[in-house]
Each structure stands twice: as C-alpha cells, then as structure tokens.
Amino acid sequence: MNTPAELLYEKYFDPKVINRIGSLELRARLIVEGFIWGLHKSPYHGFSVEFADHREYVVGDDLRHLDWKVYAKTDRYYIKQYEEETNLNCTVVLDISESMHYGSIRLAPNQRRPGQGHVLTKHDYACMVAASIAFLVINQSDAAGLALFDEKIVDHISPKMSEGHLLPLLATLDSREPKEKTDIGGVLRNMAGLISHKGMVVVVSDLFGPINHVTRGLMDLRHRGNDVIVFHILDPAEIEFPFDKMTLFEGLEEYPELLVDPLALKEAYLEEVNGFVREVRKVCRNNQIDYVLLDTGRPLDEALSSYLAWRQGGR
Secondary structure, rough: OOOOOHHHHHHHHOOHHHHHHHHOOOOOOOOOOOOOOOOOOOOOOOOOOEEEEEEOOOOOOOHHHHHHHHHHHHEEEEOEEEOOOOEEEEEEEOOOHHHHHOEEEEEOOOHHHOOOOOOOOHHHHHHHHHHHHHHHHHHOOOEEEEEEHHHHHHHEEEEEOOOHHHHHHHHHHHHHOOOOOOHHHHHHHHHHHHHHOOOOEEEEEEOOOOHHHHHHHHHHHHHOEEEEEEEEEHHHHHHHHOOOOOOOOOOOOOOOOEEEOOHHHHHHHHHHHHHHHHHHHHHHHHHOOOOEEEEEOOOHHHHHHHHHHHHHOOO
C-alpha cells in the first residue's frame, strides 16, 4: 500500500514529464540576485566580491572565472566561487480560482492519476505544471517556492533548495480546491511586493480577469527586476469553442448560467479570446516576459520539454 507521500508524488509527477525535462535546465534569462553552478548570471561583481572556494567546471560556466593555475596543477577545470553567489529563488504562483475547475477532456480509468476524477481540469494540469517546475528547479540545485491564489494569496511557501522541500510543496498543492473568484491583477501586484529578492517568478493561470488588470500585474512583477514566465492554461474547448447545439453554460466565479445557441456566439467568442491572447502575448514580449500558451489537451511532457529546450537554446 502506497504511503501518503508516494501518492502525492504519483498524483503530481508524471514519469514521462520527469524523463523529458530531467536533462533540461531552467536558465535565468535576466540578471537576478542569484547564481547557480553556471546556469545563472550574478549581479555581484567587482573587487568587493571576495573569493571563497572552487568547484568543478560545468558546461555553460563563464570562462572568465576559470582558475588556470589550478588547471596547470591538476589538468582539470575549476571555477572560482565568490561569497555573494547564492542560488536562484524561483516562486511558482498558481491560480486556484473557480474558473480553473473547468475541464472538457474525459479520462479513461487507466489515464487517471491518484485522486483525479474522470475529467482533466485546468486545475489538474496546472498543478502538474507547478510540481514539474518545482522539481526541475530543485533538481538543478536552485530554490523553489509556491504561492496559491484566488482573490488573494491563500498560501505562500518561501523558496528552498532541498529535495525534501518538494513534499510540503505537493501537500500544499493538494490541500486546496478551486472554489473562489479571482483577482489576478491585485494578487500579482501583491506578489511583487512580497518577493524581497529579485528572482524567477512562474505564473500558472488561465488569466481570467480584465486584460488591463492582468497585464499590469505582470508588468509590476517584471519591473521589480524578476525574470517572469507565464504559463497560460486553457482547455481545448475554451480555445476552439466546438459546441454546435443549444447548450447550458455553467457560470463560474459568480457568473450566471446561460442557455444559448453557441453557433450564434462562436465568431464573437473566438474573436474575444484570440484578442485577449494577442494582447497578453504582446505585453509579455514588450516587457521581456516569456508567454507560453498551454492547451490541456497537449501532453505535458511534450509541452514543457519543448518550451524548456527553446529557452535553453537561447530563444
């Protein structure tokens, strides 16, 4: 019989995802207050930074920090480390508002993960994204943290780099169900104030909210000097609007139920959704924020590995 910890790992970690992303890295694209074994640039430099120790060279390290005297003695490459070099802090900010409870993809019994229902919701998919990113960050010796939000920040775990930190992160993911409305713009602005050191912030959400509030919140995070990544989680039905018969649409986040002819709405709906995506993508591009649209119908191992390879390859 599996232990509670094992069930959490089985629920949120797909072996296919871990196999695909395990050899990849989540590099810091911007100069942040962190440094990790050749993956990230440190903002600390100059004569005030004191030498502390050596470590072995790994691919991607800045060659300017190679110690050639040590190489001459040992025939091996070593990098100089400095006292102010610290690990990158990465905080995953996960939307757990009621709209994330939507899902149209039915799962066969053999496709369901422990604790998962017969439908794959945006919340299910987003939690696996958050868990996979936390695993990747800690696996490369960085520090991962987590914030869950709806109208407000309901849980906040500060970043840590130990492998044992994964379990409390997963337990926190498992402790909340989507049920409240959202205020993503206000939450992101609050997060910008909570993060005391510049680092990486990964936003995982359907971005349900007024476009100006969403983009302003993202810009606040970025303007504080953080390296920001947005995983925009949408269900295939939200992207394609495949309904063709009179349909009762259930209201979420205090919206009422609507019985409508979807064919009469499809063109206007798709124009609205596509316009929203274009605007968010444009704001992200203009502010050096990575924007990734994740369709829950796409296998997560393929989606994440594709993005990480693209980012690692220098865009």
